[in-house]
Amino acid sequence: MKILIAEDDPLTLDALATCVESEGFTVLRATDGREAVELWRSGKPDLLCLDIMMPQVDGYEVCRRVRASDQTVPILFLSAKNQEIDVVVGLDLGADDFIRKPFTRREVMARIRAALRRNAPREAGDSFTLHDLTVRPRSLIAERDGRSIDLTPREVSMLHLLHTHRGEPVSRDAFLDTCWGLDYFPDSRTLDQHILLLRKKIEKDPSHPAIIQTVRAIGYRLSDG
């Protein structure tokens, strides 16, 4: 999934893009409004995060231009402009959410996932089942007993990999190649940390995992359960 981030503060752009990428999204970076509009046209992102105060073309104008031809792509404003009128203008222009600076990594990621989820089409064909868990990739959620669990694109990708190799062990390299990509070099510890977090989300008892089992010296596999 591609997310366009338009932010004129280079530090914020870099940090936010890194946070978003770490969850498995592809990021299109724009440092001003004009670049944002060009990237939106050429890159067709699944979601846009727009700063309001930007050189050349401000975030409001970018939102207006996008909404003129696309009514559905989620648009989130990220701004230190924190007066009620700024929020109202942003939402009236068709934005889906307004995130006030300062924000934390968890908050911004939760809002991005929520916006994507709201926008995701309900297509049963995409979903797959792991034990008592139904994973809906487009909505970035897993469901159990009517309760939904938020997932990142990377976590969905990891579960999908386990699902397609049902009953077989999946090597660490396969995980890293498939879920992180060849241009990224996470170490083994990164994979373990992600598996740990994923188990906390989907296992009923994370200390005794029933879905994702460890295969010593190789990697992980989906239990037969």
Add this chain to the structure above:
Amino acid sequence: MRPALVSLVPMLAAAVLVMVGGERVARRETETRTPADRSRLLDLDAAFRAELARLDELYATHLEHLAKASVSGKPDELRVQAEGLQGVRLLRVFRKDGKEIKDLRIQPDLNGPRLPEVELSNGRRPLDPNQALIMDAVFLEYPDYWDEKWLPTYHPDLMAYRRLPEPGVMVVILVSRSQFHERTASYLSHWLETPLTPMREAGERLLIEGPDGSTLVSLGPERHGPAASIIPIRSLFGNWQIRSWDGLEVARTHDSAALILASTLAVILLASGVVLMLQQKNALKLAAERVSFVNRVSHEFGAPLTNLSLNLDLAAEVLTSRPSEAQRRLGLVAEEIGRLSRLVANVLTFSRRERDSLELKPAACIPDQILQQVVESFRPALERRGIRIESELAAAQAVRLDPDALSQITGNLLSNVEKYAAGGNWLGLASRIEDGFLILEVSDRGDGIPASHRQRVFTPFERVLQATNEGASGTGLGLSIGRDLARRMGGELELLDSDVGARFQLRIPAPPAADPISEPEAS
């Protein structure tokens, strides 16, 4: 109503009231009475009296002709004749032999009072004693018994005319005063035009009232008080009155002392209103600026706090797996802390300046060391924006000045280049000591500052770039604080002319230091 006018309008109203009241108090009026021309009045009286007598006589003649005609005239012809005579309401003919009694009622007014019965004393009965007009039958026997033509009717509007046109025949005609008067008033108001001309031209005040109290003629302006002379004139159908007033001229002067007092009071009230309005306007402006300032400050805190939060989170994530990346992130955190510190320093300086508690702390220092430190703290941010730094520092001797103030002013100037002049990709910094002054010049090759903003940029809260699509933010305090600190140190911060971009020059006293140099603190 605009809030600032709330205090002015009542004061303005009070000033107007004081002025109007003062004028009334100061007013002095002197009346000069000029007696009306009595001879003209007497001439009018004589002419009017004669005309009324003529009209009475003329009417009596017409009635007499009608009475004569009623003896032998046919009822229809008689009715036409009676109707042609204004005021006739009833005509009744009695004969001694009791035959051919005529009874004509002219223009019966259905809504008016009922006409009284007119009957001979030996005539038909019963009659309403309150309404009936009973003629003594003896008149038919002895016509010369009583020669009076007009008889009272005990009716407020009616008069009875009695005539014996031939022996044995008596005619009684009831005449309405009001109808007669209506006709004569219309005639007399035209007739009076000529006799009144001299009085009208003299501007005299005169009134002629009819028997019913209505005004027939009114000359001259309305005058209060009783008339100087009243002339009653009696006529057949009532009393007329000519009222005349003497001429009156009112000379108006003012007591200058009272007028000056009232004017002064009004001016004081008005001035107080204006002062109050200006104070209120300033207070409102100040309040709006403070709200705006708070909003801007909170806005300015937003970005660095976000960067702190995100970079600390990212650094923690890769602390052990990728220490170099963690180190880079922590470096950015330190940079953002510096940005926040400068922001806090500006807000505190502004706040202290507002409370008048800003104090300078001169100390021995080497200006170039301070400048270098500021430049280094900005270097990563400037380089990220593609700004090349060119320094010509030549103020390496120990001098005495406030190092924190110098650091703050320099930081604000460099911050402006980072925010507003990154497009120029160049920052020039030059220092020197000249005649006991430290001269620092900070130049850029950005878009420069429009001529219309050259002075305003030093005003608190003023920013050249305001719109959201200008991209740059800021509190609008940097240059204002810079100039204020420079002036407090006995120097000046100015915007110099330059062909490209903006060029600021700081000039502050920098006497040689006698005391030992303390280590500059990290900014």
